[in-house]
Amino acid sequence: MWALLSRLLGSAAVLVAVSLVLFALIHANPVSPARVVLGNDASEEDIAQFDADNGLDRPVAEQYLAWASRSLRGEFGRSLVDDTSISRTIAQTMPVTVELVLWAFLLALVLAIPLGIVSALHEDRWVDHLARALATVGVSIPGFWLGLMLIAWGAVGLGWFPAGGYVPWTEGALPHLRSMVLPAMALGLYYVAIISRMTRSAVADVMMADHVRVSRAMGLGRGRIMVYILRNALSPIVTVAAMSFGYMFGWALIVEQVFTLPGMSRALLNAIFRRDYIVILDVVLIITAFFLAANIVADLLYRLLDPRIAE
């Protein structure tokens, strides 16, 4: 319980520190958003007016506090460039990113865990060597290139899937799901490799434990022993899976670019190229918060599954 509380406090501290760093970087930057919004031939007065209107002329500390108190109330404010509500932008783009990550995560779990178990049960046999070779290749292929190759194969070659773009649920479940297949594969393969390697080594470790040998010697059935093995191998697998979930949000941004999905990467990259600082700040902090939450869940599950750690 204390551990959880200190993790939560630590994460809150990290978010504050991180937002301070981003704020400082933004203000150390010589290019004012006014230049981008008003264009290069805007006069000094226009820029001063813009800065005054948006509170950019106030001291940095004051701006930070204003932004922080707004964010704590759950309001993200408005874009400096086109005055759209940032909350709305996020509400439109975040579901796409979250859905992509969920599918990729599901795909990774469904493929990786059986693969890792089979690999551990047949240690040093050809199935194991094949699975390990696949895992090494899997962690080495960059997701965005895999995405391009999947488009060449599944969209241009076979024509089974769309080459990109997002089909909303409202246009039918099947077209929607079809538009998520290739992106989920491109994002998920790396994590199939990571999680299957962890599963293999965790299961292989437990199989050598004394209690498993005793169970075997006692003549327990294979199924029964397997349940014991999995129960004991679970905590490192769950930890790596939860951590992977957090990391997926970062790589999802790149995969979204490949498949032109209207997720948070569009909001973020648009903001970057338009120097829309408040949007950059908010999107980065939201994804960092997801990542921190995934790490806390990983920690919690680890403690729940393996009470020895809690001591």
Added chain:
Amino acid sequence: MSAALRSLLRRPAGAAGAAIVAAVALVALAAPLLAPHDPLALDLARKLRPPGPGHWLGTDQTGRDVLSRLIWGARPSLAVGLLAVVIGTLGGVTLGVTAAMARGWWEAVAMRGMDALASIPLLIWAIAIVGIIGVGPVPLGPFQLPNESKIVLLVGVLYMPPLARVAHGGALLEARADYVQARRLQGAGTLPIMLGDVLPNCLSPVVVQATLLIAVGIVVEASLSFVGLGVEPPAPSWGGMLADARRYIFSGEWWTYLFPGLAISITVIGFNLLGDALRDTLDPRKASGTVRVVA
């Protein structure tokens, strides 16, 4: 060390990894000698030529030679991967080893700081930092550092936590070992013990981790160059070549998007094989845990 090296090269995976890494390093170093064409030379009369004599891997949309751009593109990839790991190793090992030797408040501050840094997701931050500072060269005195140097610095700093943790764990064990206690009783000072005994003996897991992190750094550089936040065009980079090649997926010029992706994947496989084989040779007890590099 030479025994360890021989044992490493006897493993097929280790030998393959070492061969790939050595080959890519050689290509990067000897790029001016190896590249058959100028990687920047436009030739609009010969654009999008398929592989054949003269242009062994074909030409891109402006008639530039794909093979020459691949060869020159090895440079930013390796530079980012290696330099980031150098920064992360110097910072991480210094913090980890001094924390283990000093204990007390310094250990608490250093290792809690590393925990905080580890809770920052690498890729999104690389995107944000480059995005906020802006894409462009970094002036440093009389030099102009390329845009990638921002990625190197950020990735290097974020690499410190995992390297600090393995160095810290190893140094704690070594500092308590009998031979270090004996040295202390002989009257050796803390600094000589740290540099002469503890540091060299806790480096093996660091080397393993560092090798695997080079692979991650290469993928990060390629991904950022792909979305236009890494190596600035027209300078050749593998990620940038793939960004240019996207639309040719639909018109069938497969050589534009196949070869750069293969170059990245093979290089990264090389570092991953080498890292895994190093772990098996240097650390057979797997004391430092199994696969701890997730990104």
